[in-house]
Amino acid sequence: MGLTRTIKSVTRTATLTPPGRRTPVMDIPPGTILKGKLWCPYCAEPTVFKKDPELDVKKCKGCGISDRDFHVKTANRLWPSIFDKKIKK
Numbered sequence: 001m002g003l004t005r006t007i008k009s010v011t012r013t014a015t016l017t018p019p020g021r022r023t024p025v026m027d028i029p030p031g032t033i034l035k036g037k038l039w040c041p042y043c044a045e046p047t048v049f050k051k052d053p054e055l056d057v058k059k060c061k062g063c064g065i066s067d068r069d070f071h072v073k074t075a076n077r078l079w080p081s082i083f084d085k086k087i088k089k
Ligand SMILES: [Zn+2]
Pocket: 040, 041, 042, 043, 044, 047, 060, 061, 062, 063, 064, 065
């Protein structure tokens, strides 16, 4: 039968999004100049991440998400080489 079609499954990441937040935009549009900014997947634009001295993280000026957020890290490729170093407890 020639009826085989590939049905793309709905984005799974949506289920991981905390309530109240928009679906993260993970793809930085080509030609986007970050220039000291980070791509905020929740604001869907390059934003300044301001350091929070108390928590020792950087936070998006727009929505307050920290640079420790999974989607922020992934979109900006902030992950350290986790395959080289294994975190010891
Ligand atoms: Zn933001």
